[in-house]
Amino acid sequence: MSHDKLTDGELVRAVLGGDRQAFGVLVDRHLSAVVAVVGRIVCNRADVEDLAQDTFVRAFGRLGQYGQEHSFRNWLLKIATNLSLNHLQARKRERGRYLRLAETRGEAVAEVDEGPELPSPREWQYWLSKLDESQRAAIVLFHFHEMSYAEVAEALDAPINTVRTYLHRGRKRLRELMSVRPLPESEPCSAVI
Amino acid sequence: MQCRDIKLQIEAWWDRDLPPETAARVERHLETCPDCRAEYGPVTQLLRHPEPVAVPDGLRDRILAAVEPLPLPVAGKSDNRRHPRPWIGFLHAPWAGALAACLTFAFLAWVSSMIPVGGSHIEEPVVTNPPSPLVLASWAGALTMPGQMGALPAIARAAVFEQVVQERAAPPETFVRNRISDQDLPSLDATPAIPQIPILLRLSALGA
Ligand SMILES: [Zn+2]
Numbered sequence: 001m002s003h004d005k006l007t008d009g010e011l012v013r014a015v016l017g018g019d020r021q022a023f024g025v026l027v028d029r030h031l032s033a034v035v036a037v038v039g040r041i042v043c044n045r046a047d048v049e050d051l052a053q054d055t056f057v058r059a060f061g062r063l064g065q066y067g068q069e070h071s072f073r074n075w076l077l078k079i080a081t082n083l084s085l086n087h088l089q090a091r092k093r094e095r096g097r098y099l100r101l102a103e104t105r106g107e108a109v110a111e112v113d114e115g116p117e118l119p120s121p122r123e124w125q126y127w128l129s130k131l132d133e134s135q136r137a138a139i140v141l142f143h144f145h146e147m148s149y150a151e152v153a154e155a156l157d158a159p160i161n162t163v164r165t166y167l168h169r170g171r172k173r174l175r176e177l178m179s180v181r182p183l184p185e186s187e188p189c190s191a192v193i
Numbered sequence: 194m195q196c197r198d199i200k201l202q203i204e205a206w207w208d209r210d211l212p213p214e215t216a217a218r219v220e221r222h223l224e225t226c227p228d229c230r231a232e233y234g235p236v237t238q239l240l241r242h243p244e245p246v247a248v249p250d251g252l253r254d255r256i257l258a259a260v261e262p263l264p265l266p267v268a269g270k271s272d273n274r275r276h277p278r279p280w281i282g283f284l285h286a287p288w289a290g291a292l293a294a295c296l297t298f299a300f301l302a303w304v305s306s307m308i309p310v311g312g313s314h315i316e317e318p319v320v321t322n323p324p325s326p327l328v329l330a331s332w333a334g335a336l337t338m339p340g341q342m343g344a345l346p347a348i349a350r351a352a353v354f355e356q357v358v359q360e361r362a363a364p365p366e367t368f369v370r371n372r373i374s375d376q377d378l379p380s381l382d383a384t385p386a387i388p389q390i391p392i393l394l395r396l397s398a399l400g401a
Contacts, residue, residue, distance in 0.1 A: 016268045020261075027256055032248050039246035049249045056256045063266040124239050143207075143240040164208075171207060171236060178235040 008072035015063055023063075027056055030073055033145065034080045040140040041084040043129040051087060055080040070154070077145060078155040081137050088133050130177055135170030138163050194218045199229050207240060 003011065003025040014022035038051040059079055066075055128136050141147045141155055153160045199222055205211050206219045223229055223237065
């Protein structure tokens with residue numbers, strides 16, 4: 001039977017049964033969603049590729065734990081969201097250590113190379129990057145990937161009311177930011193500093 | 194529908210909570226009212242029409258190449274690293290403090306019963322290398338308040354500190370994400386947890 005006709009759940013069972021090619025079909029089906037979630041949460045495009053790859057590698061290792069009660073896509077996007085948020089936290093810690101080290105040595109703080117591709121204010125990514133990570137993740141999953149409250153709550157391991165708060169505060173912030181005219185000049189992406 | 198209705202309904206509309214007819218009226222108003230479009234248009238545009246994120250060239254093949262050498266996953270295999278063992282859950286139960294205190298008290302009573310009373314010289318207790326009551330009380334304190342560093346008695350705090358120092362002493366490279374090791378990806382919990390397992394292990398090593 002052609003892989004294309006199988007559901008995600010059937011493909012997962014095929015992989016567990018030794019059919020590695022079935023995993024390739026799952027990658028084909030969900031790669032763009034994973035890349036989009038990671039790209040929209042992490043803001044820095046240089047890291048998107050690694051995080052998307054890590055998402056699938058991690059999912060492969062845990063395929064045996066995938067409970068069929070959730071959609072495979074949402075299960076995958078939860079992994080992608082976790083990895084992205086952890087990545088942002090790690091970068092913040094790294095940045096903090098760097099600043100403390102520079103301070104104790106009395107050195108001037110050099111510009112941290114954030115990669116050549118920072119979003120400009122003309123791009124939607126710029127506005128998203130101004131939100132708290134949790135607000136951003138909630139908005140990305142709820143609005144861009146059409147998850148329900150319950151699904152976002154599951155992905156973020158947060159209560160539904162917290163998700164509602166993230167969404168409301170995030171949109172409020174976006175409205176405040178986007179009502180500023182003229183558009184601000186490009187500045188470093190706050191989310192990754 | 195008036196502008197003030199939009200102000201009241203816009204959040205519910207963004208939340209997809211409105212019945213279809215009401216949602217359609219909000220949408221129609223936003224299309225026709227310049228004021229509301231100026232107010233809510235940019236965010237609505239952003240939320241409803243995100244630009245696509247391009248999939249990097251060759252990423253699919255790199256993913257499959259990275260997965261290739263991995264062993265096949267096993268059905269139903271649970272990952273203990275991600276999902277704390279069920280017995281860890283008791284640390285958070287409301288009665289955990291009372292239980293820990295009772296256990297500690299019973300153990301202290303047992304230890305003290307080993308010490309002969311009234312003799313002119315006191316023999317060494319039978320228990321080899323017994324922990325001092327202060328240490329035990331510290332462990333009890335640590336168990337009852339696993340999340341509150343500040344409340345830990347000094348000795349438990351020292352043990353925890355030692356653990357934290359070991360973790361912090363890791364070279365900066367460890368913060369640079371390694372290409373997947375499924376073993377040690379951090380959990381979503383960003384707050385560094387006070388290590389609870391080592392405390393328990395040490396307690397059990399003490400014989401409690
Ligand atoms: Zn209006």
